[in-house]
Each structure stands twice: as structure tokens, then as C-alpha cells.
Amino acid sequence: SQQRLFTKVVTDAALFDGAYSESRAGVIGIADTIAIPADGGYKVTGKKTWGTLSLVANIHTFNACITDADGSLPDDPTEREAREVMFCCPADAPGVRVDKTWDALGMRATGTETLVFEDVFVPAQDLVSPSFRSGLFQTLEWQTLSFASVYLGLARRAFRETTEILKHKRLGMISGAADVALKDMQRVQNGLGEMQVLIETAGSLIENTAQRLIDKDRIPEDPQARLGFLEIPKVVATENAIKVVDIAMRLIGGGSFRRGHILERLYRDARSGPFHPLTTDQTLELLGQLSLA
Numbered sequence: 001s002q003q004r005l006f007t008k009v010v011t012d013a014a015l016f017d018g019a020y021s022e023s024r025a026g027v028i029g030i031a032d033t034i035a036i037p038a039d040g041g042y043k044v045t046g047k048k049t050w051g052t053l054s055l056v057a058n059i060h061t062f063n064a065c066i067t068d069a070d071g072s073l074p075d076d077p078t079e080r081e082a083r084e085v086m087f088c089c090p091a092d093a094p095g096v097r098v099d100k101t102w103d104a105l106g107m108r109a110t111g112t113e114t115l116v117f118e119d120v121f122v123p124a125q126d127l128v129s130p131s132f133r134s135g136l137f138q139t140l141e142w143q144t145l146s147f148a149s150v151y152l153g154l155a156r157r158a159f160r161e162t163t164e165i166l167k168h169k170r171l172g173m174i175s176g177a178a179d180v181a182l183k184d185m186q187r188v189q190n191g192l193g194e195m196q197v198l199i200e201t202a203g204s205l206i207e208n209t210a211q212r213l214i215d216k217d218r219i220p221e222d223p224q225a226r227l228g229f230l231e232i233p234k235v236v237a238t239e240n241a242i243k244v245v246d247i248a249m250r251l252i253g254g255g256s257f258r259r260g261h262i263l264e265r266l267y268r269d270a271r272s273g274p275f276h277p278l279t280t281d282q283t284l285e286l287l288g289q290l291s292l293a
Contacts, residue, residue, distance in 0.1 A: 042122050053110075245270045
């Protein structure tokens, strides 16, 4: 399957998406999307609510639970989890459609639309992994430092924009003063210092973790412990990005609250960070569980 599908990336510039989340419980929920056995494959029906890149993808990848012949699934969650597999299908397969539902606070350019399957026939050869849930921790690893770096970049942009504005912004005449340059105010200087500390903390942790990966230095062998370790930089970077933009907006003032201001956009985008899987809360829970094991 890998050779057959990935060759399309080279020869046809094919683009894959990954639609694994549903509205009930996100990526941690066992799929409600079902795959009913059919002659030569499966008939798939379901809805994926976080279909990033679905508008432009050539091939959709997704998880679904294989049912009995009559379309039923076991009630026991362990048995149902054992039925959850990973499929792929062409974006233009009959019964596949993209509903344009993406109207979000931030990340507006990602095109994270809703991917709908209505009685879609998927050949048996496009069942690309017989186990989805057990490999979930390994397949999530790619995004830990990647997402962390994105939000580190967001925080650095906020700091750069804020610094440039504050270098030149003056309040003019106010009560008790003929003119006030914001750069001379102690609270402004302290705020910029705090932003730098938050940014450098995240940047140093990302760099340190990446180097430890390269050197294979004290990296947990257990898949869940390894993922928990690699998620820590993402938690720090995303949470610190929110704090950095909050400080920036307070320093600049109400003008940054208006639609179209660079900090208004960064404020919205920063709020997306904690929701990428594993979410901040899921990571903290996993780390706590591992500590108590």
C-alpha cells in the first residue's frame, strides 16, 4: 500500500489529508464512522469534523470501525476499538463530499472543513492499517515539535511587531505630562522582558528536545511515555504563545483589539494551540498517569 500510494505523491504530486476526529469526542473517541463489509471491500458511512486540507486533498485518510455484515457493532468499547482501522480513498470517490463548515475563531486559512462519507465503496486494498488506535501514539509523534515550532514562530512575530510599535508610539500630552513615549514606561519594559522570557523558554525546550531525539539521549522507549515527553514542548510553546500575545495587546492598547490589526489575528490563532491533539489537558493527564504508574 505504501509503495502504491506514496508513488502518487512523486508522480502526481498527490496530497493526503488526515480526517480522524469526529464531533462526539475528537480524536480520542472511537470512530462512529462505520465500514460495512461488501464484496471486494467496504461501504463507508460517517462524518469527520476536522478535515484539514480536505478541500485540496487528492486522497483522504480516515479511521472507521468495521461492522458485522448487518451493520452492527459490539457495545463493549474494547471490542469496538479492535474493529477500528485506517482507510484511504480518492477525494473524487462517489459518495464523498466536503461540507464547508469551517467558521472558526482562528486558523481560518487551514480549510478544516467537514468530510462526509455516504455509502462510499472502499476496496479492500485501501484498508491501509488493520489497527488504528494502537498506533495512534506513534502516528501523532510527527506533530509535537512541528506544532510547537509554529506557535513559537507566532510568539516571536507578536514580540517583533509589538517592539516595533512601542519604539515609536507616543501618547502625546496627557494629564501631568507634555508627552509620553511608551518605550520609556517601566510597565512596557517589564512586559517586553516577560515576553522574551516566555519565548526563550519555549525555544530552548524545543531545541533541547530535538537535540535529545537526534542524540537518542534519555528518550523513553514506551510509546505513550515517549509521546508524553515529546508533547511537553508543544504544551509550553502553545500556552506561552497565548500569554505573549495577551501581554502584547495590553502593552499596545485598545487599537490591537480592532479587526485587521496583526495582534488581533495572532490573538485568535494562538487560541488554536491547546486544541491540537494531544490537547494540553490530554497531555497533562497522560503525564500524570505515567507518573503514577
